[in-house]
Amino acid sequence: MKKTQEPCLVTIRKLYPKFSITERKIADYMLKYPNKIIHSSINQLAEDLEVADSTVFRFCKRLGYKGYQAMKIALATEVVSPLQDIHEKVSEGDTMETIASKVFRSNMKTLDDTLSIISEEQIQLAVESILSAQSIQFFGSGGSSIIALDAYHKFVRTGLKVQATIDTHFQLMAASQMTEKDCAILISHSGSSKDILHILNVVKETGAKMIAITNYAKSPLSGAVHIPLYTVSEETDYRSEALSSRIAQLSIIDVLYVNVLMKLGNEGKEALKKMREAILVKRI
Numbered sequence: 001m002k003k004t005q006e007p008c009l010v011t012i013r014k015l016y017p018k019f020s021i022t023e024r025k026i027a028d029y030m031l032k033y034p035n036k037i038i039h040s041s042i043n044q045l046a047e048d049l050e051v052a053d054s055t056v057f058r059f060c061k062r063l064g065y066k067g068y069q070a071m072k073i074a075l076a077t078e079v080v081s082p083l084q085d086i087h088e089k090v091s092e093g094d095t096m097e098t099i100a101s102k103v104f105r106s107n108m109k110t111l112d113d114t115l116s117i118i119s120e121e122q123i124q125l126a127v128e129s130i131l132s133a134q135s136i137q138f139f140g141s142g143g144s145s146i147i148a149l150d151a152y153h154k155f156v157r158t159g160l161k162v163q164a165t166i167d168t169h170f171q172l173m174a175a176s177q178m179t180e181k182d183c184a185i186l187i188s189h190s191g192s193s194k195d196i197l198h199i200l201n202v203v204k205e206t207g208a209k210m211i212a213i214t215n216y217a218k219s220p221l222s223g224a225v226h227i228p229l230y231t232v233s234e235e236t237d238y239r240s241e242a243l244s245s246r247i248a249q250l251s252i253i254d255v256l257y258v259n260v261l262m263k264l265g266n267e268g269k270e271a272l273k274k275m276r277e278a279i280l281v282k283r284i
Contacts, residue, residue, distance in 0.1 A: 006116055008075045009034065011063050013232055014117040016218075024218060025049055026059045030075075038076040042068040107247045113232035114248040118255075126227050127259045129209045130160070133183035138164035139171050139203075140187035141195035147187050147213075147249045154257040158264060159271025168195045175199050180207035188212070189231070189245045191219025200224055213249050 006014070012027045019027055029049055030037055037045065045068075046053045057068055065071040094102070130136055136155065140148035145166045152164035165171055178184060184203045188196040191214040200221060203210055210225040215233070222228040231248035261268040 007078045008063065008071060009078060010113060010116050010232075013113070013230075015062070016117075017119070017228065017230070022051060022055060023059055023062070026051070026056060028218075034075055034079045038072050038079060106244065110231075110233045110244050110248050111251060114230070114251065117230055117232060118252075119229075122227055122229055123255060123259065126211050126229060126256055127263060129183050129211060129227065130155075130185075130256065130260055131263055133160075133209065134179070134181040135161040135163065136183045136185065137174055137178060137203075137208075138162065138185050138187065139175070139196065139199050140164075141168055141171075141193055141199075143243070143246060144187040144189065144196070144249070147246060147253065148185075150250060151185065151187070151253045151257075154253060155260070157272050157275045158257070158261055158268055159274075160260070168199075171195075171199055172202055175202040176206070178203055178206040178208040180209075182206070182208040183211065184208050185211045185213065186221060186225065187214070187249060188221055189215050189233075189249070191215060191221035196221060213252050215245060 009031060012030060016024065016027055026045075026049060029045075040048070042053050042056050046056050049056075060066075060068050060071040063071060065074065138148040138151045138155075140146070148164045149166065152162055155162045163174060165174065175184065184199075186196055186200060186203075191212065197220055200210070204224065209227075211227045211229065212221050212225040213229045213231065214222050215231060222230070229252055231245045231252065233244035233248060261272070264271070
């Protein structure tokens with residue numbers, strides 16, 4: 001059996017943005033029901049999804065496997081792996097030290113999985129859009145609003161014109177004043193929250209460049225922006241999927257920030273120097 005360099009589910013997540021509509025249908029099913037896949041024949045899967053056997057076969061080939069059976073074997077190895085329980089499953093009898101270890105390992109897994117699907121091309125496009133923008137607005141609602149504020153806290157150091165606010169009314173007002181020369185960065189794990197989609201629709205009317213930081217799955221947000229950047233996270237007994245994703249969202253913000261600062265060169269260094277001098281008075 002020819003094995004891929006990465007686990008089956010990670011490969012699916014990595015290739016997801018490039019899949020056709022039919023391929024995404026298969027991918028969505030595999031990501032949601034991996035245990036059912038390993039107990040189903042190619043005919044059963046094709047019938048469930050209302051696609052041809054040959055379509056499923058070609059999908060397996062695209063993932064890097066010789067066929068459906070080879071893919072099932074690789075997927076079974078991944079699904080029955082005890083790593084998830086070791087890294088994420090928290091039991092009531094666990095000690096504080098054990099819980100700390102599992103939380104850290106879960107965060108590390110989220111970062112590793114997200115890193116595996118990061119597109120260098122998309123990052124480059126995002127960086128170029130930020131650098132060419134007259135102003136940059138960060139938007140996020142709920143827990144994602146904190147990520148937006150963190151992004152502002154970083155990017156204000158670059159000397160670029162950036163803005164972020166938690167209040168959704170202020171966000172809509174700011175969004176309405178954007179132009180085609182501006183860049184909006186919308187942060188939402190689900191990509192389907194009512195608040196962020198309202199903001200999206202307002203920004204779309206202005207013609208501003210739109211970047212999204214969201215979960216890898218297809219969503220109204222990821223399908224509407226110019227540049228989607230994806231995170232990968234899994235839900236556990238004590239942490240929601242969205243809560244786990246914040247680690248990856250913060251890391252993507254860091255990736256954009258460092259790349260932008262590097263591209264700015266001396267101009268960025270000077271802006272950073274001014275910022276450090278300004279806040280120096282706050283230190284004892």
